[in-house]
Every structure is written in C-alpha cells, then in structure tokens.
Amino acid sequence: MSAHLTILTGHSRGLGLALAEQLLATGHTVLGISRQRSPGLDQAAQAASGELIEWQADLADGAPVCQQLMAWLQARAAAPWQTVNLINNACMLPAIAPLSKSDPADLARALRVGLETPMQLCAAFLQATASWNAARKIMNISSALGRRAMASQSAYCAAKAGMDHFTRCMALDEAHQPQGAKVCSVSPGVIATDMQLQLRSAPAQDFPDRASFEGLHAQGQLSSPEAAARRLLAFLARADYGYEPVADVRG
C-alpha cells in the first residue's frame, strides 16, 4: 500500500493530467476530481506503482464534494501515510470579455470553481487530517494574473488574487497549530493547455491582450504540461515548502 496520498482537482487534462501521471509514477495514491474521467490514466496507474481513484464531480458545487472528501479521509485515517497533499488545480476561464459584457451566472461559476471550492476543500482537508502524523501540504495553483490586472479577465484575476490571499491567512492559521500543514499558492508559469488556446482564440475586440498570448505561443515560450508538473512537484518536495505562502515556481 502507498504511503503517499495526493488529492488533485482538475486531473483529467492539461497540467492536472501531467501532475497525476507523475504522482502515480512515483507511487502516490491519487484521488483525482474532475467532471470527466481521464482516458488512459487507469493504464498509467496500472503500469506504475501508484493507485488511482477518480471522482466525477462539478466543482462549481463544492459542498457535497467536501462532505464526501471528509468521509473518505476519515475512513483512511488509520493508514500509515507519510505524506498527504491537496493540490487545488481545477479552474475555468469564463467567457473572455469586459465585466460590463459578462454574464452573472458565468462569473459566479468561475468564482466558485476557482476560489470558493478550493477554499472549501482546504477546510475539509485540514479538518479531516488535523490529527494525522503524516506531513501535510496544500498547493493551490494560482497564476501571475492573481498578482497583475488584465482587461477582460476580472473573474479569473479575482479568483486567483483571492486564492493567494486566503492562502496567506491559512498559513497563519496553520502556523498556530502544533503540526500545522505547509501551504502555498503557486503560480505555475505559462503552459501549453486548453486554457492558453482559449486565450488565443478570444474575440480580439474584447481582449486587448490577445496578441501577447499569441506571441508567447509563436515564440515557443509555453512550458509543456509535463515540464510544468515536474517543476511544481519538485517545488512541493522542497524542505522549505510553505516558508512563503505565495510563490512563483519560476523563482
């Protein structure tokens, strides 16, 4: 049985899929949560030493998933885990448009998936594992856009800025616990995934920065999901992980 457990949201494609593959290859038990299952990941798990558990859930509604997670973790509390991680990776871009043209339901959904549910999952994880002897870590996948404003990106920027700031608060909470979790909100750099494609395909009249995303792609400046995942997992494994609650994996 694995001694390492990682709960990973948004594991079905993009950066999350690469994280799941690499965690499974190094013997982690991975609980992946996305709306879709990931074809092929089962085989990767069988070929590797890790174990894969997949939950299909819409993270726009976090409360039932958190309840399920609490019960699932409580049922595994007696296992001899050495490390237990939560990686909040799932995120969605709402339609790329100025706030004045945005749909209220679309904005609410982006904030739920990108901010509300990650916060709820952190709370559930911290509560359920508080008495565990394992080293506990949370990595919230943030973005440079949580730290820099961009036109037509209000909800995404707000979700990531909120993620950075609640992680700072959570780090203070955990510093007061005898065996508090190490937590960090990490910007992963720019990565060749569906999200970048969505940015490059946005209507130019609504998105003044579209050309800069096209430029990054044309100049080959996007990391592959595999390279970005490797950097993030190396960062998570550092002895000083969580020393800074908000970081950029590029240093």
Ligand SMILES: NC(=O)c1ccc[n+]([C@@H]2O[C@H](COP(=O)([O-])OP(=O)(O)OC[C@H]3O[C@@H](n4cnc5c(N)ncnc54)[C@H](OP(=O)(O)O)[C@@H]3O)[C@@H](O)[C@H]2O)c1
């Ligand atoms: N790509 C970049 O350049 C870049 C830059 C900075 C930060 N980031 C951050 O890196 C993380 C991963 O991004 P990515 O580029 O890999 O994105 P992506 O390719 O769009 O993948 C998003 C993942 O989130 C899941 N997801 C989206 N909405 C969901 C929902 N309602 N419920 C459950 N799961 C949902 C998707 O799975 P399903 O569709 O199966 O649900 C998918 O696995 C995100 O937090 C993003 O903000 C990315």
